[in-house]
Amino acid sequence: MIKGKPFVKWAGGKRQIIDKLKKCLPEDFNTYYEPFIGGGALLFELSPQKAVINDSNEELMNVYKVLCNEEKFKKMCHTLNHYETSHSEEFYYEIRNKDRNKKSFNRLADYTRAARTIYLNKACFNGLYRVNSKNEFNVPFGKKKKVNTYEGNNLITVSNYLTMNDIKILCCDFEEAVKDAKKGDFIYFDPPYDSDTSTFNSYTETGFDKDEQRRLAKVFKELDKRGCYVMLSNHNTKLINELYKDYNIHHIEAKRNINSNGKKRGKVEEVIITNYESVSEKQEVFDE
Numbered sequence: 001m002i003k004g005k006p007f008v009k010w011a012g013g014k015r016q017i018i019d020k021l022k023k024c025l026p027e028d029f030n031t032y033y034e035p036f037i038g039g040g041a042l043l044f045e046l047s048p049q050k051a052v053i054n055d056s057n058e059e060l061m062n063v064y065k066v067l068c069n070e071e072k073f074k075k076m077c078h079t080l081n082h083y084e085t086s087h088s089e090e091f092y093y094e095i096r097n098k099d100r101n102k103k104s105f106n107r108l109a110d111y112t113r114a115a116r117t118i119y120l121n122k123a124c125f126n127g128l129y130r131v132n133s134k135n136e137f138n139v140p141f142g143k144k145k146k147v148n149t150y151e152g153n154n155l156i157t158v159s160n161y162l163t164m165n166d167i168k169i170l171c172c173d174f175e176e177a178v179k180d181a182k183k184g185d186f187i188y189f190d191p192p193y194d195s196d197t198s199t200f201n202s203y204t205e206t207g208f209d210k211d212e213q214r215r216l217a218k219v220f221k222e223l224d225k226r227g228c229y230v231m232l233s234n235h236n237t238k239l240i241n242e243l244y245k246d247y248n249i250h251h252i253e254a255k256r257n258i259n260s261n262g263k264k265r266g267k268v269e270e271v272i273i274t275n276y277e278s279v280s281e282k283q284e285v286f287d288e
């Protein structure tokens with residue numbers, strides 16, 4: 001099976017630690033849930049046949065919905081071809097600034113908005129998604145001479161995966177997204193990062209503060225009681241260690257590229273938390 005990969009570059013994307021995440025998976029599960037999907041690195045890597053995916057970012061989830069509909073996908077590709085050939089700094093700002101007029105922006109077809117989101121992600125500075133207080137995309141031009149929105153066959157592979165499997169696409173709060181999860185289902189939480197100092201963690205107009213991390217920990221506990229397998233990734237902070245002290249905490253090192261302060265790129269310590277013993281842990285005991 002040819003697997004897709006994230007079709008957008010996304011802050012906190014998990015491609016660099018995908019092997020570490022895979023080592024922490026449960027042995028078997030029913031439905032896969034990813035309530036903070038972002039670019040969907042683990043979703044595409046696992047390519048489960050039954051999944052529920054969610055993110056509170058409307059523009060991002062609109063792209064997933066369009067990719068999941070053959071007719072709309074074709075129309076989006078047509079628009080992307082036009083965007084690729086028209087690409088220039090002036091054209092970038094013309095497309096970017098479409099959200100300055102909310103009335104006309106809301107009238108755009110969903111496939112046009114999806115093409116805009118993909119194009120802006122490829123053409124903007126550093127692949128960031130950032131909006132101002134009026135929910136206007138405000139990342140400057142990335143100065144690329146050419147943009148490659150399809151990345152070979154990737155968009156087609158991703159669209160085939162989403163249309164040919166049972167994938168439910170939501171756009172709501174994480175708590176709502178997991179309300180139907182049942183015993184034996186697997187939920188992977190990859191929330192915006194907590195931090196011991198203050199760093200970039202506002203992906204949408206609503207930030208994700210320490211109270212949100214506490215609310216998430218309650219949901220984690222609730223799902224644990226329900227008999228679900230739950231995995232969560234975050235930074236190795238005081239609060240996260242405190243909130244999940246009753247579970248398995250795996251420490252890992254990750255390279256991070258997106259930071260509000262460009263000079264602060266480098267290695268950070270992250271944690272992967274599970275409420276079960278992973279396949280590799282069982283294997284280690286077995287090997288002894």
Ligand SMILES: C[S@@+](CC[C@H](N)C(=O)[O-])C[C@H]1O[C@@H](n2cnc3c(N)ncnc32)[C@H](O)[C@@H]1O
Binds near residue numbers: 041054
């Ligand atoms: C760390 S990113 C996920 C990265 C993703 N795993 C990947 O590989 O690209 C966190 C995501 O949480 C979303 N988010 C923030 N607050 C949320 C909420 N209350 N409910 C659902 N999603 C939320 C953001 O829009 C962002 O896409």
